Amino acid sequence: MNVWDYLVDLIPNLARNLRAAVEGAGFSDGAVFLVMGLAGVLAVTLFVMLLVPPLTFLERRLVARAQVRIGPNRVGPFGLLQPIADALKLMTKEVIVPSQADGLLHLLAPSLIFLPPFMIFAVVPFAPGGVFTNLNMGLVYIIAVSSLAAIVVFTAGFSSANRYSMLGAARAVAQLISYEVPATIALVTVAVAAGSLSLTGIVQAQTVPYILYFPLAFLIFFIGSLVEVNRAPADLAEAESEIIAGYHTEYGGFKWACFQLGEYTHMVAASAIIATLFLSGWKGPILPPYLWLVTKMMVVILLYMWIRFTVPRIRVDQVMSFAWKFLLPLSLINVLVVGLEVVLAPSLPVWLIAINVPFAAASIVVWAKLYRVLEGPPPLTQRREIPGVTSPLPVPEPAGTAR
Amino acid sequence: MTLRTDPVTINFGPHHPSTHGVFQMRITADGEVITNLEPVMGYLHRGCEKLSEGRTYTQVVPLTDRLDYLSPMSNNVACVLAAERLGDIPVPERAEYIRVIMAELQRLANHCAMTGFLLNDLGTFFTLFHYTMREREKILDLFEMTCGTRVTVSYMRPGGVLQDLPEEFLPRLRALLDEMPHRIDDYEALITQNEIVLARTKGVGVMSKELAIAAGCSGPMLRGSGVKWDIRKNDTYSIYDRFQFDIPVGTNGDVYDRYWVRIQEMRQSLRILEQAYRDIPQGEVRTRLPLFFRLPSGEAYGRIEAPKGELGFYLVSDGGIAPYRMHVRAPSFINLGVLRDLTVGYTVADAVITLGSVDIVLGEVDR
Numbered sequence: 001m002n003v004w005d006y007l008v009d010l011i012p013n014l015a016r017n018l019r020a021a022v023e024g025a026g027f028s029d030g031a032v033f034l035v036m037g038l039a040g041v042l043a044v045t046l047f048v049m050l051l052v053p054p055l056t057f058l059e060r061r062l063v064a065r066a067q068v069r070i071g072p073n074r075v076g077p078f079g080l081l082q083p084i085a086d087a088l089k090l091m092t093k094e095v096i097v098p099s100q101a102d103g104l105l106h107l108l109a110p111s112l113i114f115l116p117p118f119m120i121f122a123v124v125p126f127a128p129g130g131v132f133t134n135l136n137m138g139l140v141y142i143i144a145v146s147s148l149a150a151i152v153v154f155t156a157g158f159s160s161a162n163r164y165s166m167l168g169a170a171r172a173v174a175q176l177i178s179y180e181v182p183a184t185i186a187l188v189t190v191a192v193a194a195g196s197l198s199l200t201g202i203v204q205a206q207t208v209p210y211i212l213y214f215p216l217a218f219l220i221f222f223i224g225s226l227v228e229v230n231r232a233p234a235d236l237a238e239a240e241s242e243i244i245a246g247y248h249t250e251y252g253g254f255k256w257a258c259f260q261l262g263e264y265t266h267m268v269a270a271s272a273i274i275a276t277l278f279l280s281g282w283k284g285p286i287l288p289p290y291l292w293l294v295t296k297m298m299v300v301i302l303l304y305m306w307i308r309f310t311v312p313r314i315r316v317d318q319v320m321s322f323a324w325k326f327l328l329p330l331s332l333i334n335v336l337v338v339g340l341e342v343v344l345a346p347s348l349p350v351w352l353i354a355i356n357v358p359f360a361a362a363s364i365v366v367w368a369k370l371y372r373v374l375e376g377p378p379p380l381t382q383r384r385e386i387p388g389v390t391s392p393l394p395v396p397e398p399a400g401t402a403r
Numbered sequence: 404m405t406l407r408t409d410p411v412t413i414n415f416g417p418h419h420p421s422t423h424g425v426f427q428m429r430i431t432a433d434g435e436v437i438t439n440l441e442p443v444m445g446y447l448h449r450g451c452e453k454l455s456e457g458r459t460y461t462q463v464v465p466l467t468d469r470l471d472y473l474s475p476m477s478n479n480v481a482c483v484l485a486a487e488r489l490g491d492i493p494v495p496e497r498a499e500y501i502r503v504i505m506a507e508l509q510r511l512a513n514h515c516a517m518t519g520f521l522l523n524d525l526g527t528f529f530t531l532f533h534y535t536m537r538e539r540e541k542i543l544d545l546f547e548m549t550c551g552t553r554v555t556v557s558y559m560r561p562g563g564v565l566q567d568l569p570e571e572f573l574p575r576l577r578a579l580l581d582e583m584p585h586r587i588d589d590y591e592a593l594i595t596q597n598e599i600v601l602a603r604t605k606g607v608g609v610m611s612k613e614l615a616i617a618a619g620c621s622g623p624m625l626r627g628s629g630v631k632w633d634i635r636k637n638d639t640y641s642i643y644d645r646f647q648f649d650i651p652v653g654t655n656g657d658v659y660d661r662y663w664v665r666i667q668e669m670r671q672s673l674r675i676l677e678q679a680y681r682d683i684p685q686g687e688v689r690t691r692l693p694l695f696f697r698l699p700s701g702e703a704y705g706r707i708e709a710p711k712g713e714l715g716f717y718l719v720s721d722g723g724i725a726p727y728r729m730h731v732r733a734p735s736f737i738n739l740g741v742l743r744d745l746t747v748g749y750t751v752a753d754a755v756i757t758l759g760s761v762d763i764v765l766g767e768v769d770r
Contacts, residue, residue, distance in 0.1 A: 067533035163413045167435070167751070232528060233599055241421045241524045242752045312599050313526030315752045316435055380655055381609040383748035386438050 011130030052264040053083035066309040093253030105159035110255040113262030116148040117269035127289035138199040150176035157247035168246025172237035182327035183224025189217040189338040203281035211278040216360035225270040232308040271300035424765030435750040447769040455729040468555040471767040476509040477709040479559035485705030485716035486561040490698040495687040498563035507672040512542040513710035524759035563689030604659035608745040608757035622712025628656030634708040658760040735763040
């Protein structure tokens with residue numbers, strides 16, 4: 001076996017070699033299982049944690065490029081060591097816990113923030129046979145695990161005993177729960193089309209990436225994931241210009257760094273899901289499969305970043321009404337149409353793309369127009385009347401011409 | 404089952420990224436909806452008005468740089484205008500043109516900054532902010548080559564300006580005039596038809612025409628509400644009657660209209676600058692006055708259309724070399740008076756952009 005073949009199937013080969021070595025050392029079956037499991041956990045953790053610092057650097061350089069400035073370029077060649085310098089600085093900072101804060105929860109939240117993305121990576125296939133655990137209902141598992149982030153964010157906001165944090169926590173929970181619904185329904189399409197809930201099965205079923213078959217589902221899920229990873233334009237939970245840093249206002253030093261890294265790990269995890277479900281995962285010519293997966297993830301991550309540099313933030317009620325009034329009906333229509341297509345043409349012929357792409361565009365446009373009609377013309381004022389509050393305050397009559 | 408909710412009081416500021424300085428909004432919110440808002444000012448009070456009583460009229464000018472530090476040139480113009488009205492001091496033709504050029508450049512710079520800050524408040528992560536700051540830098544470069552400083556210019560003097568324009572000024576101004584319309588197009592491409600911006604700003608912070616007039620608002624705040632009132636036209640000062648320009652007015656008086664009015668004003672400023680560039684004559688730039696000149700006792704009010712609204716300087720003289728009393732009618736401060744009425748009933752996020760659309764500078768609010 002030459003080196004290239006070994007590298008192409010790096011992950012299964014490494015696993016096989018490790019298993020052979022451990023079994024050769026005469027361990028019992030249980031011990032082998034334990035060692036293999038720990039090695040898998042280590043591998044997945046290392047993969048994510050090694051991907052995140054370069055990402056922070058990349059985002060800072062890219063945003064600098066978008067904003068006609070230079071960005072970090074002092075530490076190391078091209079500023080490549082900037083993440084390390086940042087980490088060192090943050091680690092040496094004083095740990096501050098507000099006196100009113102719930103100490104235990106305040107400490108727990110920054111560590112738990114990493115939990116959901118790592119758990120998601122347990123089922124993401126990096127290569128044929130290169131998956132930590134090939135769960136036969138991986139899709140359901142992903143949906144369940146990704147909701148955990150809401151609890152962690154709420155814990156952070158609630159334990160800080162800060163009003164900005166509380167607002168941020170409330171916003172985070174509201175938007176995470178709302179966007180679960182359309183995103184999940186969009187995923188139904190993928191499951192139905194692939195005939196499998198296992199992520200490996202879904203990748204194997206994609207002869208053509210599902211983004212071409214189901215552009216509408218992709219868009220809905222992409223927007224949903226944008227909200228769930230707390231990225232602009234839906235970074236309401238940490239809206240810098242409104243509630244400063246939202247749920248992590250009261251965190252400094254390394255705890256703050258944990259949240260920052262947590263945000264990136266969430267982004268990495270979401271991009272892995274999108275790459276797997278819609279961009280045909282590891283599949284691709286020439287390059288080893290895991291590199292294809294990482295490449296596709298990077299494309300999605302760059303898309304996230306690009307959006308962040310460009311658009312303003314949406315308001316809370318607009319985020320919510322967009323989820324419930326726009327995305328949810330759209331995702332239901334999508335499920336209906338895809339269901340019909342799968343029943344009528346179970347082999348998913350390629351000409352379905354020619355139907356689905358125009359259909360996606362048309363349904364978005366038609367539903368947007370219809371939505372405008374149903375809602376009526378935009379109101380001249382978005383003000384809500386508050387009982388018992390007069391505004392403008394009554395202007396007192398001028399008391400004659402005194403003096 | 405009904406849940407009982409308590410309103411929560413949030414102190415926005417004085418340390419907050421979106422209060423544009425040391426300003427505090429005491430917001431009472433029911434969930435995300437604001438039920439009351441109390442602006443708290445005075446953190447930046449330096450006593451500029453009192454300080455001016457111990458200084459000659461020329462020495463007062465540097466104080467005005469520090470009022471609205473985003474548009475010091477306009478402050479200078481307003482201050483010397485009051486002194487000139489009081490003393491009946493003639494101003495040479497060329498100096499008047501230089502003043503107009505500087506004031507309009509300042510308006511461009513100020514509106515650039517305001518637009519960038521507004522988009523920051525909306526949450527665009529500084530992208531447009533850096534674009535607008537780039538153009539503002541070019542204008543500040545022009546100031547620097549004219550008077551040596553970028554922000555604390557102190558360029559105007561009673562009876563003219565400090566010194567003549569340097570040789571390279573007008574070519575650089577020409578280059579800026581050629582470039583700026585495209586840059587404004589760039590800003591508009593990012594903002595004016597942006598769906599999220601429209602959703603966030605249309606119908607937010609609505610101020611009726613009546614309220615705007617009753618509250619004494621001026622500048623883009625007033626024009627955004629549809630009142631066609633511009634001191635450059637309605638109470639012409641300097642040589643503004645020689646220039647052709649329009650007064651853009653909004654219709655609805657919301658945050659979007661106030662933004663839109665400012666963008667249109669930038670275009671109108673460019674029109675004025677083009678005409679001033681074309682017509683600027685040669686000649687003296689300053690009427691010679693004694694070092695410690697005295698103004699006759701009496702009072703005078705000089706007001707101009709500053710970028711933020713009506714900026715007025717009220718001077719009382721007792722015949723000495725220093726003002727007996729000086730009062731500044733600060734547009735930021737008076738426009739801020741309606742903040743409660745513009746924010747009650749909207750959400751916390753709306754309050755931030757409404758404050759951004761008022762376009763305040765705390766140096767001027769607190770003086």
